[in-house]
Amino acid sequence: MRRLLIYGLTLTIGLLPALxxxxxxxxxxxxLLSLQEAMDYAVKxxxxxxxxxxxxxxxxxxxxxxxGIALPQLSAEGQFTDFITPQKTFVPGEFAGQPxxxxxxxxxxxxxxxxxxxxxxxxxxxxxxxxxxxxxxAAIKLYEQTAQLSEQEVRYNVQxxxxxxxxxxxxYKILNTSLANARSMGNxxxxxxxxxxxxxxxxxxxxxxxxxxxxxxxxxxxxxxxxEQLLKFQMGMDINQSVILTDTSFDRNIEQxxxxxxxxxxxYDDRTEFDLLQTQLKLNQYDLKRHRLSGLPTLxxxxxxxxxxxxxxxxxxxxxxxIFYSLVGLRLNVKVFDGLQxxxxxxxxxxxxxxxxxxxxxIKLAIDFQTAQSKTTLKNAxxxxxxxxxxxxxxxxxxxxxxxxxxxGVGSNTEVTxxxxxxxxxxxxxxxxxxxxINAQSDLQKAIGQxx
Numbered sequence: 001m002r003r004l005l006i007y008g009l010t011l012t013i014g015l016l017p018a019l020x021x022x023x024x025x026x027x028x029x030x031x032l033l034s035l036q037e038a039m040d041y042a043v044k045x046x047x048x049x050x051x052x053x054x055x056x057x058x059x060x061x062x063x064x065x066x067x068g069i070a071l072p073q074l075s076a077e078g079q080f081t082d083f084i085t086p087q088k089t090f091v092p093g094e095f096a097g098q099p100x101x102x103x104x105x106x107x108x109x110x111x112x113x114x115x116x117x118x119x120x121x122x123x124x125x126x127x128x129x130x131x132x133x134x135x136x137x138a139a140i141k142l143y144e145q146t147a148q149l150s151e152q153e154v155r156y157n158v159q160x161x162x163x164x165x166x167x168x169x170x171x172y173k174i175l176n177t178s179l180a181n182a183r184s185m186g187n188x189x190x191x192x193x194x195x196x197x198x199x200x201x202x203x204x205x206x207x208x209x210x211x212x213x214x215x216x217x218x219x220x221x222x223x224x225x226x227x228e229q230l231l232k233f234q235m236g237m238d239i240n241q242s243v244i245l246t247d248t249s250f251d252r253n254i255e256q257x258x259x260x261x262x263x264x265x266x267x268y269d270d271r272t273e274f275d276l277l278q279t280q281l282k283l284n285q286y287d288l289k290r291h292r293l294s295g296l297p298t299l300x301x302x303x304x305x306x307x308x309x310x311x312x313x314x315x316x317x318x319x320x321x322x323i324f325y326s327l328v329g330l331r332l333n334v335k336v337f338d339g340l341q342x343x344x345x346x347x348x349x350x351x352x353x354x355x356x357x358x359x360x361x362x363i364k365l366a367i368d369f370q371t372a373q374s375k376t377t378l379k380n381a382x383x384x385x386x387x388x389x390x391x392x393x394x395x396x397x398x399x400x401x402x403x404x405x406x407x408x409g410v411g412s413n414t415e416v417t418x419x420x421x422x423x424x425x426x427x428x429x430x431x432x433x434x435x436x437x438i439n440a441q442s443d444l445q446k447a448i449g450q451x452x
Contacts, residue, residue, distance in 0.1 A: 045236030052147035127293025270449030
């Protein structure tokens with residue numbers, strides 16, 4: 001209660017500056033979330049998933065840029081020049097009626113000059129451009145698979161956070177029930193002590209248990225807050241938005257779903273990482289082809305139209321006729337020797353292909369290892385949970401018997417206190433074992449590619 005009062009006072013003080021604004025705002029209603037809804041929300045709102053989808057758009061924009069290389073290139077240019085001090089040229093003096101052997105200067109450059117040029121070019125053949133066009137779809141596929149991998153990671157993290165939150169709330173509920181029972185027993189022992197039917201040590205023993213339970217309740221309450229905040233963080237949800245989880249009765253289906261998972265064999269094609277490396281290999285092969293074809297001649301067509309004007313009088317710029325000329329042509333570029341640069345780039349591309357092939361072999365081994373390890377971990381976790389469930393049932397039976405004996409006057413509160421402690425430890429072990437099973441299931445689902 002004290003913790004709640006302190007928390008409430010702190011929250012109220014923090015909200016004081018926003019009270020006026022809050023009067024006009026609608027209070028955020030709790031959001032009901034199933035596991036699937038939480039995953040779908042996270043895929044839409046998690047920053048990593050959103051950035052992965054933006055990467056796809058970026059690659060599409062890059063593909064459009066690559067396509068533009070193969071399209072006609074058009075440009076226009078205009079220029080006006082005012083020669084403040086026009087350049088002059090030395091010529092023989094006899095051109096100007098001067099003695100032979102002398103030189104004089106004449107101005108051949110007009111004071112004002114303007115030009116207007118339009119040009120166009122079209123690549124007819126370029127091996128590297130041709131390969132780049134062929135690789136566009138593979139590049140898009142690579143980023144789509146990367147985005148899919150990010151979304152799978154988001155679903156995996158959300159599932160683990162979701163069930164951690166569920167288990168923490170269930171543990172908190174049972175712990176509070178135990179705390180209420182311990183306090184009720186403490187009241188009974190206190191009455192017996194007042195009437196001389198119990199010793200002071202019995203009262204202290206029950207009080208110690210109540211204090212320990214209260215401490216555990218505070219700890220689990222904090223764990224619930226952290227678990228809820230972690231789930232919202234994984235989902236990309238406002239931290240102030242309250243949520244109510246609806247998929248809380250999962251323990252009945254644990255064994256059934258576990259047996260189904262254990263029966264599934266790994267298929268490399270179900271793992272996005274494997275498909276991604278296959279796409280990367282294809283892109284590396286395109287890169288090798290691009291460098292090989294870059295040694296071929298390139299052919300391009302070009303043409304231009306030009307208007308030119310020159311005068312010593314600025315006002316003549318709109319009166320005098322312009323000089324017009326145009327041209328078309330073909331440009332063939334043959335690389336005779338480039339210092340073995342292309343040869344070195346081809347070798348680099350081959351090495352990259354070898355590295356990707358090695359990565360593909362390694363991911364196969366990794367998938368086999370992850371699947372086998374996850375299955376073993378899940379089997380052991382399931383056995384441990386069953387064992388802890390039996391232990392918990394026994395502990396509950398012992399506690400119930402101890403309480404009946406105590407109420408009938410043939411047992412002591414020491415037995416009840418000890419049975420309560422053992423039951424709480426069994427509960428804690430059971431919930432930890434249940435969380436281990438859930439995490440192991442999530443790991444196996446990830447290993448066999450079920451988060452697509």
